[in-house]
Amino acid sequence: MVNMIDTGNTAWVLLCTALVFFMTPGLALFYGGMARSKNVLGTIMQSFFLIGVISVEFILLGYTLIFGDDIHGIIGDFSKFGLGGAETTILSDTHIPELAFVAFQCMFAVIAPAIMSGSITGRMRFAPFVVFALLWSIFIYNPMAHWIWGGGFLSDLGALDFAGGLAIHVLSGVSGLTLCMLLGRRRGYGRMPMLPHHLPMTILGAAILWFGWFGFNAGSALGVGFLAANAVLTTQISAAVGIVGWVLVEMLHRGKPTVLGAASGGVSGLVAITPAAGFVTPMAAIIIGFVGAVVCYLAVAIIKNRIGYDDSLDAFGIHGVGGTWGAIATGLWATTTINPDGANGLFYGGSLLWPQLLSLVIAYVFAVVGTFILFKIVSAFMDMRVSIGSESLGIDISEHGEGAYNQSEFKSSGRFISSNQTSLL
Numbered sequence: 001m002v003n004m005i006d007t008g009n010t011a012w013v014l015l016c017t018a019l020v021f022f023m024t025p026g027l028a029l030f031y032g033g034m035a036r037s038k039n040v041l042g043t044i045m046q047s048f049f050l051i052g053v054i055s056v057e058f059i060l061l062g063y064t065l066i067f068g069d070d071i072h073g074i075i076g077d078f079s080k081f082g083l084g085g086a087e088t089t090i091l092s093d094t095h096i097p098e099l100a101f102v103a104f105q106c107m108f109a110v111i112a113p114a115i116m117s118g119s120i121t122g123r124m125r126f127a128p129f130v131v132f133a134l135l136w137s138i139f140i141y142n143p144m145a146h147w148i149w150g151g152g153f154l155s156d157l158g159a160l161d162f163a164g165g166l167a168i169h170v171l172s173g174v175s176g177l178t179l180c181m182l183l184g185r186r187r188g189y190g191r192m193p194m195l196p197h198h199l200p201m202t203i204l205g206a207a208i209l210w211f212g213w214f215g216f217n218a219g220s221a222l223g224v225g226f227l228a229a230n231a232v233l234t235t236q237i238s239a240a241v242g243i244v245g246w247v248l249v250e251m252l253h254r255g256k257p258t259v260l261g262a263a264s265g266g267v268s269g270l271v272a273i274t275p276a277a278g279f280v281t282p283m284a285a286i287i288i289g290f291v292g293a294v295v296c297y298l299a300v301a302i303i304k305n306r307i308g309y310d311d312s313l314d315a316f317g318i319h320g321v322g323g324t325w326g327a328i329a330t331g332l333w334a335t336t337t338i339n340p341d342g343a344n345g346l347f348y349g350g351s352l353l354w355p356q357l358l359s360l361v362i363a364y365v366f367a368v369v370g371t372f373i374l375f376k377i378v379s380a381f382m383d384m385r386v387s388i389g390s391e392s393l394g395i396d397i398s399e400h401g402e403g404a405y406n407q408s409e410f411k412s413s414g415r416f417i418s419s420n421q422t423s424l425l
Contacts, residue, residue, distance in 0.1 A: 006095035009223035013100045019215025020107035024051055024114050026208025030267070031118050033202030034260070034313050036194060038394025039122045040404045043313075046117040046129060051110050053130060054137055058109040059083060063102055065142040066150045073153035076146050094222045104219060112141050112168045118315035119176030122186050122194075123391055126399045128382040132374060136175065140370040144171050144363060158352065159359035160334060160342055162231070163220040165275025165326040166363055173320020174367035177311055182375050183385055185310035187392070199259050206263035210239055213270045217277040230338055231277040235270065238277075238289030242269020245293035253301065261297075264318060268296035271322030272329065279334035279342045288329045296322050324360060331356030 028047035035043040054062075060082055068076030080086055089098040113133040120129070145167045147154040161167055186194065196202060217235045221228040246265025247257040272292025273285055280288065300317035311317055331353030334345040344350025378384065385391075390398035397403060 004090050004095055005097060006223070009094050010096045010100055012224045012228065013094075013096050013104050013219060013222055016215035016219025017100070017104045017107055019212045020104065020111070020219065021051075021212075023107070023209055023212035023216060024048070024111045026205045026212055027111060027114055028205070029201050030205025030209060030263070031121065031313050033198040033200070033205060034196040035121050036394070037197040037404060038396055040197060040396065041402060042126065042395030042399055043117070043121050045126065045400060046121075047114040049126075049130065050114050050117075050133055053134055054110045054113060055106055057134060057137055058106045059102070062109050062137065062142050063105065065138075066105070066145045068150075070146075070151040073147070073151075073156060075143055075152075076150055091222075096222065101222070104222075108164055108168060108216075109137060109141060109145075112164075112172050113137055115169065115172040115315055115319050116176040116179065118313035118319075119173075119180040119311045120183055121312035122395060123183055123312075123385055124179075125383060125386050126395075128378055128384045131382065132179075132378050132384075135374050135378065136371070139374065140175065140367065141167070141171060144366065147362075148359070154355070154359050154362065157355045157358065158343060159355040160279060160330055160352065161275045161327070161359075162278040162330075163217045163274045165271070165323040165330070166359055169271050169274060169319040169323030170327065170360065170363045171367050173316040173318070173323060174364050175371040177309065177316035177320060178368050178371040179375060180311050180316075181309055182372065185308075186312065187388065189310045190308070196260060203259060203263050206266055210266060210270060213239070213274075217274060221278060227278050227339060230282070233282050234273055234277045234280060234285035237282050237285040238273035238292070239266045239269040241286050241289040242266050242272070242293040245269075245290040246297050249294055249297045250301075253297075264296070264300070264314070265293045268293045268318050268322045271296075271319055272326040274323065275326045276330040276334065279330055279339050279345075281333070281335065281338060284329075284333035288326065288333070291329070292322050292325050295325050327356050327360050328353070 024047055028044040032040045032044040064078055064080035065076045068078060068080045071077050083102060086098040086102060091098055091101060113136055146152045148159060148161045148167050213235055214232055218228045218231040221231055243262050243265040246261050246268060250261045251257050269289035269292055272288050276288060296318050299321040300314045304311060304317055332345045332347050334342050334352055335348045336342055336344055343352045346353045386398060
């Protein structure tokens with residue numbers, strides 16, 4: 001059995017697993033830098049803690065619900081509960097141990113609800129968020145991942161999602177938007193500035209995300225070869241042109257290029273290419289990344305302000321909108337020349353666009369309805385939003401009892417006491 005293992009493919013998938021793991025701490029820094037200083041630790045914690053919670057959920061339950069034997073195209077069965085039977089199995093198509101595939105997919109499951117946290121920064125209590133994220137992973141992410149990757153009805157309809165544009169970015173972005181609207185705006189939103197407190201941290205997070213994204217997309221080839229190489233190149237090109245596209249539009253709209261805009265443009269390009277990375281040519285990736293950055297900028301800088309919803313760190317504006325465009329673009333530019341196991345998009349004479357559009361409608365409806373139901377269930381037992389005083393004080397102190405920085409506060413005794421010490425008084 002050992003001789004059946006392709007060591008090159010296995011090494012590649014294990015390396016990509018580590019790269020995708022690194023994305024969640026990168027996301028924490030990306031979001032943390034954009035938060036206000038009083039909320040930075042709470043923002044980071046929402047991503048970092050989920051590495052623990054969702055990893056356990058995925059190993060015990062998530063993997064079998066996604067990749068267990070299909071039940072009527074809706075969900076996997078419990079044949080692989082607790083990874084039963086996976087310990088010594090080798091995947092026949094790529095000749096890698098199934099446990100390597102489990103580890104790789106686990107990292108996808110971890111980052112999906114972490115992305116959603118960017119919509120509710122600064123106003124949701126930590127414990128209810130963790131409970132909600134756990135339920136969301138079980139009842140929303142797992143079924144959607146099964147539908148598109150595990151032999152469910154969307155894959156039967158012909159929908160394609162190479163690395164998670166639909167199952168991760170659209171689903172988490174739309175759920176984040178729904179969640180932030182259910183919670184309501186941050187107090188003072190639209191009347192007082194809520195600027196990023198540490199842009200260098202955000203740039204570092206964006207760079208880590210970009211680095212990890214090569215594993216995210218190219219690792220989805222599950223082996224070393226032409227497909228992985230194409231995914232690496234399309235990922236790089238789309239992210240690069242995303243920076244250019246966002247900054248150009250920003251200069252035309254606001255007059256000056258910003259560092260935050262460059263970081264946002266790069267991530268927009270990465271999100272847009274994710275569902276298409278293993279199906280389109282590098283030249284198509286240029287168009288996908290540029291258009292992705294433009295539509296995400298419009299969503300973040302114009303549409304959000306006109307509608308008035310408080311998507312704190314633009315999880316929907318970048319991940320939801322970028323993932324939506326990426327799914328559509330896959331239906332336009334996918335070609336079997338790149339991936340014989342895929343399909344031809346509209347520009348190559350195929351009919352892939354229609355299942356792509358249908359899958360988007362299903363994902364949007366499922367995310368909105370599912371998030372609404374789970375929110376109502378959790379809110380029946382727990383207070384979802386922090387109090388007025390806690391929101392004013394900040395999530396870091398009110399929820400976690402610690403501050404990110406040793407800022408001094410003057411007390412009536414005349415002594416200066418660090419913010420970390422004030423929680424003890």
